[in-house]
Amino acid sequence: MTYVLGLTGSIATGKSTVSQIFKSYGFPVVDADIIAHEVVAPGTPGLKNIVENFGPEILQADGQLDRKKLGQIVFADENKRQLLNRLNGHLIRQEIFKQVADLRAQKQPLIILDIPLLYESHYEEYTDGVMVAYVPEALQIKRLMARDGYNETDARHRIESQINIEEKRQLADFYTDNSGDIEMLKAQIQRFLQTHNFI
Ligand SMILES: CC(C)(COP(=O)(O)OP(=O)(O)OC[C@H]1O[C@@H](n2cnc3c(N)ncnc32)[C@H](O)[C@@H]1O)[C@@H](O)C(=O)NCCC(=O)NCCS
Ligand SMILES: Nc1ncnc2c1ncn2[C@@H]1O[C@H](COP(=O)(O)OP(=O)(O)OP(=O)(O)O)[C@@H](O)[C@H]1O
Numbered sequence: 304m305t306y307v308l309g310l311t312g313s314i315a316t317g318k319s320t321v322s323q324i325f326k327s328y329g330f331p332v333v334d335a336d337i338i339a340h341e342v343v344a345p346g347t348p349g350l351k352n353i354v355e356n357f358g359p360e361i362l363q364a365d366g367q368l369d370r371k372k373l374g375q376i377v378f379a380d381e382n383k384r385q386l387l388n389r390l391n392g393h394l395i396r397q398e399i400f401k402q403v404a405d406l407r408a409q410k411q412p413l414i415i416l417d418i419p420l421l422y423e424s425h426y427e428e429y430t431d432g433v434m435v436a437y438v439p440e441a442l443q444i445k446r447l448m449a450r451d452g453y454n455e456t457d458a459r460h461r462i463e464s465q466i467n468i469e470e471k472r473q474l475a476d477f478y479t480d481n482s483g484d485i486e487m488l489k490a491q492i493q494r495f496l497q498t499h500n501f502i
Contacts, residue, residue: 305407306499307414307429311421312436313468314461315447317481317488321436322417324492328502331411333402335395335418342394343368352390357383378460392424403429413501422466422474434495435475438482440468 310325310332312318322332342349345366353361353368357376363369377384399416406414418426427433438446440462447458472478479491496502 305411305414306431306501307403307416309421309427309430309433310415310417310436311419311433311471311475312481313443313465313471314419315450316438316443316468317436317446317479318417318419320481320485320488321434321479321492322415324489325413325415328492328496330413330415330501331406332415332417333399333406335399335416335420338395338398338402339391340370342391342398349391349394353387356386356390378457378464381464384464388420388424396424399426400429420465422471427474432476433474434477434479435468435471436481437468437472437478438480442482443468 310318310322312321319336322334326332341347343353344350350368353373357373361369361373373387377387399418403414403416416426416430418424421427421430421433443462444455444458447453447461448455451458453461477495479488479495481488493502
């Protein structure tokens with residue numbers, strides 16, 4: 304029996320940090336951000352969709368998607384962000400399901416499904432439980448600004464494009480408190496794995 308654990312949070316609340324800890328135990332992680340990048344690689348239908356809708360100026364000189372430029376457009380305009388989601392959402396979904404099916408076929412006991420927009424895109428129905436990586440919003444803004452160099456307005460635009468982290472924590476079956484140090488986080492994941500007999 305495979306247990307599919309959805310892992311989500313809001314931007315910069317620590318999903319990647321939590322998924323690294325699961326990986327360190329050898330559990331496989333299906334990473335929606337990586338898949339979202341792969342479906343828009345040069346020569347893909349995903350990139351063609353974006354160029355048709357956002358114009359060729361959305362490409363860098365080397366033919367790669369200018370992610371910074373696209374991010375600036377979509378996080379400042381909700382209609383454009385929804386357009387982007389509609390363009391390639393099905394390609395991302397297909398690849399997520401393919402990877403989960405492959406891992407199930409390998410009879411992996413635990414698969415981590417790291418999806419930032421898990422609740423927004425209703426992936427919870429494909430999981431056996433959802434874990435939210437949580438920090439209070441003030442710390443989320445601080446870490447987002449520190450990591451990506453955004454000013455507070457840009458950071459808030461990105462945060463407001465997702466369901467609020469307090470609401471996600473309420474929806475979750477499990478949550479980690481990422482406001483302490485990494486050791487505190489590791490201890491929480493270890494406890495989760497032990498409680499559910501994965502280690
Ligand atoms: C807008 C893009 C070009 C910005 O690229 P950039 O390299 O700056 O950011 P990156 O891809 O690393 O995403 C960082 C975080 O932004 C948040 N985010 C990304 N896309 C979205 C979106 N459409 N709506 C809300 N939040 C988003 C997520 O929390 C994600 O972890 C890129 O995020 C993108 O192509 N997004 C659409 C694909 C998508 O929906 N990805 C989320 C997978 S569920
Ligand atoms: N416990 C912690 N203590 C200090 N800094 C942390 C901690 N956990 C995460 N961080 C830092 O906070 C930032 C956000 O963490 P991380 O990248 O894991 O978030 P994320 O939810 O995966 O982000 P995104 O939504 O953008 O993919 C990173 O710079 C990370 O190094």
